[in-house]
Amino acid sequence: MGRARLGALVGLARIPGGPSRPMRPLAAILLALATSACLAPRSSPPRARNVIVVLTDDQGWADLGCLGTPGIVTPSLDRLAREGARWTDFYVAQPVCSASRAALLTGCYPQRIGIAGALGPRSAVGLADGETTLAELCAGRGLATALFGKWHLGDAPAFSPLRHGFQRFQGLPYSHDMWPHHPESPDAWGDLPLLDGERVVAWNADPARYTREFSQQALAWMRGELAAGRPFFLYLAHPLPHVPLAASADFRGRTGAGLYADVLAEIDAGVGALLEELERHDAARDTLVLFTSDNGPWLSYGDHAGSAGILREGKGTTFEGGVRVPCLVRWPGVIPAGRMIRAPAMTIDVLPTVARALGAPLPELPIDGRDLLPLLTGASEESPHPALFFSYGDSALEAVRAGRWKLHFPHGYRTLRGPPGRGGIPGAYDHGARIGLALFDLESDPGEQHDVAAQHPAIVAQLTALADAHRAELGDTLTGIVGRANREPGRP
Ligand code: MG
Numbered sequence: 343m344g345r346a347r348l349g350a351l352v353g354l355a356r357i358p359g360g361p362s363r364p365m366r367p368l369a370a371i372l373l374a375l376a377t378s379a380c381l382a383p384r385s386s387p388p389r390a391r392n393v394i395v396v397l398t399d400d401q402g403w404a405d406l407g408c409l410g411t412p413g414i415v416t417p418s419l420d421r422l423a424r425e426g427a428r429w430t431d432f433y434v435a436q437p438v439c440s441a442s443r444a445a446l447l448t449g450c451y452p453q454r455i456g457i458a459g460a461l462g463p464r465s466a467v468g469l470a471d472g473e474t475t476l477a478e479l480c481a482g483r484g485l486a487t488a489l490f491g492k493w494h495l496g497d498a499p500a501f502s503p504l505r506h507g508f509q510r511f512q513g514l515p516y517s518h519d520m521w522p523h524h525p526e527s528p529d530a531w532g533d534l535p536l537l538d539g540e541r542v543v544a545w546n547a548d549p550a551r552y553t554r555e556f557s558q559q560a561l562a563w564m565r566g567e568l569a570a571g572r573p574f575f576l577y578l579a580h581p582l583p584h585v586p587l588a589a590s591a592d593f594r595g596r597t598g599a600g601l602y603a604d605v606l607a608e609i610d611a612g613v614g615a616l617l618e619e620l621e622r623h624d625a626a627r628d629t630l631v632l633f634t635s636d637n638g639p640w641l642s643y644g645d646h647a648g649s650a651g652i653l654r655e656g657k658g659t660t661f662e663g664g665v666r667v668p669c670l671v672r673w674p675g676v677i678p679a680g681r682m683i684r685a686p687a688m689t690i691d692v693l694p695t696v697a698r699a700l701g702a703p704l705p706e707l708p709i710d711g712r713d714l715l716p717l718l719t720g721a722s723e724e725s726p727h728p729a730l731f732f733s734y735g736d737s738a739l740e741a742v743r744a745g746r747w748k749l750h751f752p753h754g755y756r757t758l759r760g761p762p763g764r765g766g767i768p769g770a771y772d773h774g775a776r777i778g779l780a781l782f783d784l785e786s787d788p789g790e791q792h793d794v795a796a797q798h799p800a801i802v803a804q805l806t807a808l809a810d811a812h813r814a815e816l817g818d819t820l821t822g823i824v825g826r827a828n829r830e831p832g833r834p
Contacts, residue, residue, distance in 0.1 A: 388676045390699040391628035393480060394564075394576045395692065396613055397446065399439065399492060399517075399584035402639035403666045404651030405606060411649060413599025415607050418614030419670060422633055426672030427681040427718050431784070433688045433743075436733055437637040437657050437664030439517060440494045442689065443579075446636075447475045447495070447506075449693030449704075449711035453737035453816045456831030461496060463520060463532055468496015469506055470832035474705035476693050477507030480575035483702045488563050489513060490556040491579035498834035502540050508577070512538050512559050518549055518581045525586075525767050550588035552581050553605065557612025561619060568623040578616075580609055586766055587646045600645055627674045630699050632692060635667040642769045644762030654790040659755045660732040660740040661790055662748075673699070677718045685725040686743055687714055708827065729808040739818035742809045746785040749795075749805040752778045753820060781805075 407416040408423050435445035440461040441452035447469075448455055455473050469475070477487040488510035489503045497515035504511055514536060521534035523546070536544040560578045567574040582588075583605045593608040594601070613633065620626045639648035641656035641663075650656055650663030657664055669687075671677060690711035697704050698713045712726035729744040740753045759772040781795035781802055795802050812818075817825030 389701055390630040390673060391573045392625060393485070393696050394616060394629060394631045396633045397579040398609060398635045399581055400637060400640050400648065400657055401583055401606070401635035401668065402648030402650045402656070403653055403663065403668060405648040406668050411651065413597060413603045415597050415603065416610040418610045418617060419633060421617065422631065422670040422672050425674060425679050426670060426677050427683050429669035429683045429687065431684055431686045432634065432667060432669035433665045433686065433730060434637050434667055435688055435690055437659060438734070439636055442636040443494055444469065446689040446692055448473050449690050449709035451690060451710045451731065451816055453733055453828060454710060455829050457495065458737050459735055461494060461516060463497055463516060465496050465498070467831035467833055468498060468501030470830060472707065474707070475507045476696060477575060477577065479693060479697055479702050479705070480700065481507050481509070483700045484573060486567050486572045486574040489577045489579060490560040492517070492581040496832060499540055500834045501832060504539055510563060513556065513579070514581055517584060518552065519585055521546055523586070548588065549586050550590055553608045553612065554590040556580060557615065561615050564616060565619055568619070568625055582609065583648060585640060585643050585646050602646055602648060630673045630696065631671070633668070633670040634689065638664045638667065641758060642763055642771055643766070644764050644769060646763070646766050652789050655755065655757060660734050662788060665732050671718055678720055681720060683717055685717055685723060686727065686730055687717065687725060688730050707829070729805070731809065731812050736819045737817060738820040739809060739813055740820065742805050744805055744808060746783055747801050747805060748782045748784055748790070749802060750777050750780045751809065751820060752776070
């Protein structure tokens with residue numbers, strides 16, 4: 343381990359004079375202390391005081407300014423990438439809202455805990471009481487907890503975020519297109535509540551409020567916790583850039599690149615304000631900040647959808663465009679600045695990673711995620727998972743990734759039938775598209791265009807065996823296999 347790294351770990355990045363000049367006594371003592379601390383990492387692992395998770399909705403893998411995507415302006419997210427780690431191959435467990443959030447908040451594949459797809463209003467299921475959420479894990483370590491934004495793990499009072507570890511909640515119980523102004527099915531949904539805790543404070547609120555208000559509420563709450571000297575877990579789950587898109591007056595037209603880019607710019611500004619507030623309180627080095635999206639872009643919305651770049655398809659499919667998302671993680675002094683991580687990981691890993699960062703115990707019930715700190719710090723370059731599994735809908739196991747390889751099992755999927763939509767009106771999907779057994783080498787073919795299953799039968803057999811073991815544990819509706827380890831969802 344180099345001296346710069348040692349110094350960075352204990353906040354001593356700049357020792358006067360540098361290594362080539364005789365060291366001043368104080369610097370020598372400090373370096374010796376740093377060295378002894380790093381020689382015994384198991385007895386003194388780095389500890390985070392605060393945790394911030396910012397989740398966006400339907401933001402595509404390519405929708406970061408630092409990737410050079412035309413029109414996308416995200417200076418604060420780019421700053422996170424510059425000052426922390428950026429993942430190239432980071433995934434959600436299902437390419438759809440509720441299942442994806444269930445995985446993020448519990449560390450489990452959604453089928454393990456009985457959450458599939460996107461829950462609608464008056465859902466018959468929700469997050470079970472027996473599951474340990476990220477908020478409960480943090481609260482157990484004495485952190486104040488709050489959610490601003492979208493919950494989407496059951497709208498019955500029994501499933502409220504306040505019953506799952508969040509001490510404060512302001513936001514939406516489910517997606518904000520589930521309302522009477524839906525462009526295709528206005529009669530399918532009732533009025534959409536905006537909640538403060540379990541109290542409705544508005545019905546069918548203007549979506550142009552959401553990004554600004556949730557950012558401001560999150561900032562104000564965090565400022566209060568910092569001023570009070572309380573450690574905290576902030577979960578800022580923006581309902582956008584999911585449709586219907588809207589930006590506040592300050593941001594509408596800001597980028598000149600369309601409403602989608604304006605919305606992302608407003609989300610980005612909120613992240614920037616959080617980072618500045620951490621600095622004002624000298625709390626950046628105590629705070630693990632993670633940014634990601636719940637699934638890929640909703641491509642049928644055309645100019646109101648994001649971009650997965652070179653990746654195939656988008657939200658609602660287990661192709662890379664549906665399940666691979668941006669992921670940025672900053673923890674100054676622990677995660678090297680500008681680190682790029684290629685080893686595959688998934689949102690199921692967030693909970694065990696936070697547990698390790700806080701020194702918190704893992705949930706008592708089995709989970710699927712793994713600690714990512716070795717990857718984040720650079721101690722490892724290997725994925726902690728032998729394989730990652732992608733399911734969709736009613737928990738159909740559609741694909742598996744191991745190393746550079748991704749194997750799709752025969753399944754149907756949706757793809758655009760004609761031109762994408764415009765102005766918030768979606769284009770039409772063909773829901774009858776199908777893919778057979780197909781193997782892709784994601785290193786040479788990240789766009790999943792060239793099936794090489796015939797050339798690599800041994801790889802196909804290996805990935806199939808991994809999938810068989812996963813099916814035996816958690817089930818698979820494609821093959822009809824019933825899992826042995828699934829847990830029941832909550833019921834109101
Ligand atoms: Mg989503």
